[in-house]
Amino acid sequence: MNIGEVAERSGLPPKTIRYYEDIGLVRPLRSDNGYRAFRETDLHKLAFLGRARALGFSIEDCRLLLSLYEDESRESAQVKSIAEEHLTAIEKKIAQLEAMRETLSHLVMSCHGDNRPDCPILSDLATGPGDRN
Amino acid sequence: MNIGEVAERSGLPPKTIRYYEDIGLVRPLRSDNGYRAFRETDLHKLAFLGRARALGFSIEDCRLLLSLYEDESRESAQVKSIAEEHLTAIEKKIAQLEAMRETLSHLVMSCHGDNRPDCPILSDLATGPGDRN
DNA sequence: TATGGAGCTTCCAGTGGGGGGAAGGTCAAT
DNA sequence: ATTGACCTTCCCCCCACTGGAAGCTCCATA
Known part of the structure; x- marks a missing residue:
């Protein structure tokens, strides 16, 4: 072939x-x-x-x-161990991404998204969470 | 500084x-x-x-x-658009990882993980899902 | 037999987002 | 004067490929 x-x-x-x-x-x-x-x-x-x-x-x-x-x-235990470790890493990655999604979705929802310049997304990035000035 | x-x-x-x-x-x-x-x-x-x-x-x-x-x-719409696109990408990534987690966790659970060589994880990788030979 | 195009080869460079470490200059305290 | 912490540039390394150039080979058609 x-x-x-x-x-x-x-x-x-x-x-x-x-x-x-x-x-x-x-x-x-x-x-x-x-x-x-x-x-x-x-x-x-x-x-x-x-x-x-x-x-x-x-x-x-x-x-x-x-x-x-x-x-x-x-021994199947060797295979299982590799798979379990990988599964744990995937779950950790999912948790990270879900934390991002959580924050981001709140920010997106709070932004009116029109032609005006004020934007809570930028405010958050500029000063950290919990501050809306 | x-x-x-x-x-x-x-x-x-x-x-x-x-x-x-x-x-x-x-x-x-x-x-x-x-x-x-x-x-x-x-x-x-x-x-x-x-x-x-x-x-x-x-x-x-x-x-x-x-x-x-x-x-x-x-215009805040520009910012929101970037954030929304990124949010969509994150959600897509989460979905991919969750599909992996689903498959992997089933495989891990079905593997006895002892000193014997038979392993459904390897069987799945060798022949594709749904085949246990 | 010539030609064309598809398929194959190797090699080099680039992706994203930095990290490690070498070789060397600078600053402050002892 | 020396030490050690800090700073500089430079280049290579990571992962898992991907793109592209230059140059083969193979096969079908005219």
């Missing part, structure tokens, strides 16, 4: 696939013409990576997950 | 302040010894930037917001 077909079947852009080879996540063979020659196992790995990335795992987490996937003697 | 005092009073690291000067967000004067000489207005701008960044606005949004803040003839 050439990279184009792998890209289509894995859903990953060719650039990303080359990058994944660069950093050692996949090791496709090479044809005589210098083209990358992907096996089904390479495609499978790339699809694995695509799904792991879609769940927000970092590249290094993906590398670990992939090696655990290929390790017959893995 | 030297950069250290401004850093302390604005809450921004010196590195960040230098970077903000680099990209033209602040323009402190220079003392004879080559040190940056910040005025109160510079400090005020930096604090403004710090609060805007804490609300997740991009640097370019911050640049716009700052120029609106300094523009006496602004």
